[in-house]
Amino acid sequence: MLQPAKQMTVSFHAELYKLIPEDHQLRKIHEAIDFTFIHELVRSSYCEYYGRPANEPELLFRLLFLQVLHNLSDDRIIEEAQVNLAYxxxxxxxxxxxxxxxxxxxxxxxxxxxxxxxxxxxxxxxRQSIEKGLVKSKSIIIDSTHTLAASQNQKPLEVLRDAAKRLFRVVVKKHSRLEKKLPRLPELKKDQNDAEKIMLHYLAELGETVETLLPDHEGAISEKIKIAKIIVEDERLLANKGIMSAIDPDARFGWKSSTKSFFGYKEHIAMTEEEIITAVEVTGGSSDDGKQLKELLNQTLSAGIEVQEVIGDTAYSSKDNLAEMKSKKIQPVVPLNPVVHHGGLRQEGFEYNKDADFVICPAGQHSIRKAVQGSKQNGKSRSLVFYFDTDKCKTCLFREGCFKPGAKSKTYSIRIMAEHFKEQIEFENSDTFKERIRRRPIIEHKNAELKRYHGMTKAKYRGLFCMRMQAILTAFVVNAKRIVTLIEKMQPAS
Structure with missing residues (x-):
């Protein structure tokens, strides 16, 4: 049952609060940020008239705020808040x-x-920052950063075995009478060639059996069945390029450069020049940065920010992104890279990674070198040709329709169609572009703040849902700190 927000009652011990300095960070945040919005925001998730009285939402939200502000665990923030006067x-x-x-x-x-x-x-x-008159620019800067998963990546056999064991255990724990009706975990010999396929078949059989025996399953059983289905249906699993964790099936293998990789998630961020984060989109680590621009832009506009300019790197210079910004009368300040746009794609499933500068095929293998074909003088479209390792193509699970038996090479070409970018090329050569693109690096400082002080280096929880929750709460905290700073800058010096 949801009750109205409570006020602090008069207490003899409340005199202790006079010891908290007037310039304490939490006093400034309390003065600058209105937290009462949370009560209406979560009202629909409570029963208003029945059940036990619930802890008021604002109290719990403020606890989450303190937790992110000081990068603490659930247990630790309660321990600290119990003895910290400022908290x-x-x-x-x-x-x-x-x-x-x-x-x-x-x-x-x-x-x-x-x-x-x-x-x-x-x-x-x-919206609070807008109402306070803190956002005056009409530009947003976009970029992405990465967060390591809360679990380690595994080999396909380990993923399958762990998922099967976790499903088997949770069913037996809640319904011990069903243990004998469940298929037994197969015994595999060391270095058995078809071990992964046998375990894949077993996981599928186990999931189907559980659903048959428990058609009304819920809670932890439903969660484990869902994970099992995702793993079984992942066509890239056996190629060691898809799901890499039975505990965190949403995490993905991504690239920071041609030599550095990570396992986890990406946070795609948009912020104003005043360094107010306006939008956050969370994806698996393998996602394409450029494809998130439309969502980031829509989130920013729906928050009430007027956008006339978008500043970003080459990942956002695709033909589709330029058209999207043009339709909204927004000036793109993004350096062009012809390989990013999708106009010349010949096969589905191939993606260009701008950080590593290679193309990734549907099986997850990346190209080993590239070359440019065509003449600059003849006026025809030139192409960037990416070459793949044919030894891997010969044994690839996806080779049918992709790699011809006996072929000496496997290539993938992307047409460079400069005519689609004529207007943008002219702008890129202007002094205005050169001046405005210098603003892009300030978002790197924001990414560093999220990681260094607020725990975004590694995920605190597992799954895309929880990672999104962590990212948005962190963005809220960082914005609150920035609002305090901007307000202080507006005040006349004493």
Whole structure:
């Protein structure tokens, strides 16, 4: 049952709060940010008239805020808040009041905010910055950063075995009478050639059996069955290029450069020149940065930001992105790279990675070298040709229709069609472009802040849903800090 927000009651011990300095960071944040929006935001996820009284949403949200601000775990933030005067004051509690159980933070984060409200959390703080007159620019800067998964990547056999064991255990734990009806884990010999296929078949059989025996399954069983289905249906799994964790099936293998890789997620970010984050989109580590521009732009516009200019790197200079910005009368300040646009693609499933400067095929293999074909003088379209390792193509699971038996090479070409970019090329050569593109690096400082001080280097939880929650809450905290800084800059010097 949801109750109205409570006020701090008068307490003899509240006199202790006078010890908190007036210039304390939490006093400034409390003064600058309105947290009451959260009450209406999560109201629909509570029963208003029945059940036990719930801890008020603002208290729990402020706890999440402190948790991200100081990069603490659920248990640790409760421990710290119980004895920290500044925390207690910020939470609106008396010094002698007790804190909620740490489990309530997880419940609030996943079932209250997670019930469709988390997107509005970021919009609310962006709108507050607009109302305070802090956002004057009409430009946004976009970029992506990466976060390591909370679990390690595994080989296909390990993924399959772990997923099967986890599903088997949870079913037996909740329904011990069904243990004998479940198919037994196959015994595999060391270095058995078809071990992965046998385990894949077993996982599929186990999942189907559980669904037959428990048609009304829910909770942990439903979660494990869902993961099993995702793994079984992943065509790239056996090629060691798809799902790489039975614990975190949403995490993906991505590239930071041609030699550096990571396993985890990408956070695609848009922010104003005042360094207010306006949009966050979270994807697996293998996703294409350029494809996120439209969503970032739409999120920014829906938050109330007027956009007349987008500043970004070459990943966002595709033909489709330029057309999207042109349709909204937005000036793209993005250096052109012809290999990014999709106009010359001949086969589906091939993607260009701008950080590593190679093409990735549907099986997950990347090209080993590239060359330019065509003449600059004849006026015809030239092509960038990417070459693949034919030894790998010969044994690839996806070779049918892609690699011809006996072929000496496997290439993939992308046409360079400069005529589609004539207007942008002219702008790129202007002094205005050269001046405005210098603003792009400031988003690198924002990415560093998210990682260095607020825990975005590594995921705290598993799964895309939880990673998105972590990213948006972190963006809210960083925006709140920035709003305080901007307000102080606006105040006349004493």
């Amino acid at each position: 207690k004051w910020f939470l609106g509690l008396n010094p002698e009041d007790k804190l909620p159980d740490p489990s309530q933070l997880s419940r609030f984060r996943n079932h209250r905010l997670g019930a469709g409200a988390v997107d509005e959390v970021l919009k609310s703080v962006v």
